Amino acid sequence: MSTAESSTEKPAIQLRDLALSYGETPILRGVTLDLARGRTLALLGPSGCGKTTLLRLLAGLLFPTRGSVSIDGRQMADAATGSFVPPERRRLGMVFQDYALWPHMSVAGNVAFPLEMAGIGRTEIDRRVKMALDRVGLTDLAARIPGDLSGGQQQRVAIARAIVGEPKLVLFDEPLSNLDRELRESLAVDLAQLLSDLSMSAVYVTHDQGEAFTIADEVAVMQRGRIIQLSDPQSLVEAPANAAVAEFLKLGTVVEAERQGGDWALAGTGIRLAMGSEGPADANRARVMLGRKALRVCPDDRAQASGQVVRALFRGDFYALSVALGDGAERVEVETVSELRRTVGDRVGLSIEPAGLRWFPAN
Incomplete structure (x- = not known):
């Protein structure tokens, strides 16, 4: 059997109608997905959406109320039969938000620990530890203790420890959230390259879409215990499945629209x-996303709408504007950009590009 055939028959992850409830309170509501081997899936959503619960079900830290979990073709949990494989037998690597390093052990000692627990020989441990530290750029710090390292370096130690055992799957639980933004962005790029180089399967939990888009091949946007869209990052941005995805990703302003005179x-x-021909057919009301590409600041004689600038932020080579349209209860704020300086209180004209609008059902 070829590697390609084996990969097709044995996805890295296979979830079927996976659900978990605490008493009468549903936390996860019927998640079904496959993740091909060697790919990274980001679970993206706000706090309370179920992404961490899903990660814990994969890790074996929770047992599902309904459905099943399989990793690398092997069933790990099935609510219908009661079968369950404990975490230590799932061949997983895990990276946590708080690093979870042993403070009294050296960097090399921390990375070696899971191999020692597995009873692997010293020579093989030393070889694997050196290889893992090489991969995360920490070979020269092998003798240091975690307290002597920066936050970014400590997280690299945690990543080396997660990959040293050559796991079937690596789980990341918001691993960069304790770092400042610049370091977070840099480490996200390095982590994406590492996962790609190792052809490693991974699931990455985050509430930061920048991290998700940088690291993941596929992104599952979650809301209230469900996956509301599962796509590659580009498709999420270009074709959000519904208004909830568009609003969560801040792709534009979603407003109510109605037919007026056709x-x-x-x-x-x-x-x-x-x-009328450019909007949804057979409907009198809809929701529409006004993305930045749908709106252009223009002279009044070419404007289809005008509004008042309520926020203006200089971004280096342009101004990001929030413009209020309408009055009273019907007033909405839309986002656009201007190459010319604008200040709060200015009135601006806007042209609307129908091709840049994204339409959704009213409800």
Whole structure:
């Protein structure tokens, strides 16, 4: 059997109708997905969406209320039969938010620890530890203790420890959230390259879409215990499945729209958004995402709408603007950019590009 055939028959992860409840309270609501071997899946969503619960079910730290978990073709848990493989027998690597390093052990000692627990010989341990530290760029710090290292270096030790045993799957639980943004972005790039170089299967929990897009091949956006879209990062941005995904990813402003005289307009304002043929058919109301590419600051004589600048942030070579359209209860704020300096209180004209709009059902 070829490697390609084996990979097809044995995905890194296979979840079927996976659910977990605490009493009458559902936490995870029927998740089904496959992850091919050698790929990274990011679980992305706000606090309480179920992403950490899903990770713990994969790790064997929780037992499902319903459904099954398989890793590398081997069933790890099945609620219907009661079968369960404990964490230490799942051949997993784990990287935590708080590093979870032994403070009294050297860097090399921390990385070697899981191999020692597995009863591997000293010569093989030394070889694997050196290889793991080489991969994360910490060979010269092998004799140091964690307290002498920076936060980023400590997290690299944790990553080396997770990969040293050549696991079937590595689980990351918001591992970079304790680091400052610049270091977080740098380490995310390094981690993405490492996972790619090792062709390692991984699941990465985060609430930061920048991390998810940098590290993952596939991103599962979660909400209230469900996956509401599972796509590659580019598809998420270009084709959000629904308004909830668009709003969570901050791809633009989602507003209510209604038919007025055969065309589509911003509800309650009369501001025309698109011709009737450009919006959804057979509906009188809808929701529409006004992304930055859908709106252009323009002279008043070419404007389809005008509004007041309520926020202006200089971004180096452009201004990011929030512009209020409409009045009273129907007033909405939309986002756009301007190459010219604008200040709060300025009135600006906007042209609307129908091709840049993304339409969703009203409900």
